[in-house]
Amino acid sequence: MLGFFIFQQFLSNRNPFYSKINYLRLSFLSQKSGSKYNKPLPLLTIWLNYMVKKKDQSTEEKILIAAKKIFVENGMAGARMQDIADKAGINKALLHYYFRSKEKLFEVIFKEAATRLFPRMNTILNSDLSLFDKIRQFTHDYIEIVIENPYLPLFVLNEINKQPHSFSMKMFGKERPPVHKLSEQIEKEIKKGLIKSISPAHLIINMLSMCVFPFVGKPMIQLTMNIDELQFRNMMEQRKTLIADFIIASIKK
Numbered sequence: 001m002l003g004f005f006i007f008q009q010f011l012s013n014r015n016p017f018y019s020k021i022n023y024l025r026l027s028f029l030s031q032k033s034g035s036k037y038n039k040p041l042p043l044l045t046i047w048l049n050y051m052v053k054k055k056d057q058s059t060e061e062k063i064l065i066a067a068k069k070i071f072v073e074n075g076m077a078g079a080r081m082q083d084i085a086d087k088a089g090i091n092k093a094l095l096h097y098y099f100r101s102k103e104k105l106f107e108v109i110f111k112e113a114a115t116r117l118f119p120r121m122n123t124i125l126n127s128d129l130s131l132f133d134k135i136r137q138f139t140h141d142y143i144e145i146v147i148e149n150p151y152l153p154l155f156v157l158n159e160i161n162k163q164p165h166s167f168s169m170k171m172f173g174k175e176r177p178p179v180h181k182l183s184e185q186i187e188k189e190i191k192k193g194l195i196k197s198i199s200p201a202h203l204i205i206n207m208l209s210m211c212v213f214p215f216v217g218k219p220m221i222q223l224t225m226n227i228d229e230l231q232f233r234n235m236m237e238q239r240k241t242l243i244a245d246f247i248i249a250s251i252k253k
Contacts, residue, residue: 060098062088064112067105071151076106076158106155113149114156118171120145125178131189132252134182135207136244142211143240147233153215179204195251203251210243 066087070079081102085095099105124138146152159167168176183200190197214221214236222232 059088059090059094063090063095063098063105064109068109071106071109076102076151076155079106081105110152110155113145113152114171117142117145117149117152118177122172122177125182131185131195132244132248134185135247136241138207139211139243139247140240143236143243146211146215147236150215150218153212157216194253196253198251203247206247207243210239210247214239 063084066089067079067084070084070087074080074083079102081095082092084102084105085092088095099108120141121138124134124141127134127137129137156167182204186195186198186200186203189195218232222228227235
């Protein structure tokens with residue numbers, strides 16, 4: 001027994017994975033202390049459980065990365081589960097084991113991206129930034145996030161058209177986006193004589209539409225302007241500042 005203990009310590013010092021095993025054994029014992037389970041788990045059992053969990057995480061991660069690429073390339077309608085499986089390097093049956101349908105898979109990817117976009121936009125709208133800085137920050141951050149997740153705007157529009165109430169509850173809960181705070185700020189700036197008289201609603205629609213439309217109308221824009229993916233991306237990078245410049249110039253006195 002002493003010899004086995006010394007051998008364990010030797011492996012723990014030399015092998016990070018073996019250290020992980022010992023950590024799991026100790027964790028198990030501390031959680032179950034005083035119970036009938038207060039015995040070391042067999043090393044083989046711990047190793048198998050660890051490797052299965054690690055493989056599950058690795059496979060799911062590969063599927064999500066592959067699916068995101070396919071959705072970006074082909075859109076929601078054009079994406080096929082077989083293409084996603086091929087891109088992930090797995091068979092279709094295994095893909096369906098993790099995600100029953102294309103819609104379920106897309107929803108997971110969308111939620112991950114949406115949790116980065118909507119809270120960020122809400123933070124900007126709720127901030128104490130000046131009106132012009134708020135416009136610059138909003139348009140910059142919106143485009144920066146959507147460049148990496150170009151399917152977001154179209155998916156949001158589709159979901160809002162199909163089930164506006166449930167989508168709003170899913171994304172924002174009982175509170176709506178704090179657009180009213182921006183509206184009040186615009187009205188104050190007008191009263192101070194700092195900007196031209198304009199309906200807050202129209203100004204907000206201008207901000208949103210100029211950010212959203214290029215991504216929703218991407219195929220049409222690429223076709224009519226004869227530009228490829230790289231050229232389109234470069235154009236969107238430029239719009240991070242161009243949109244704000246254009247809007248501010250149109251309302252500034």
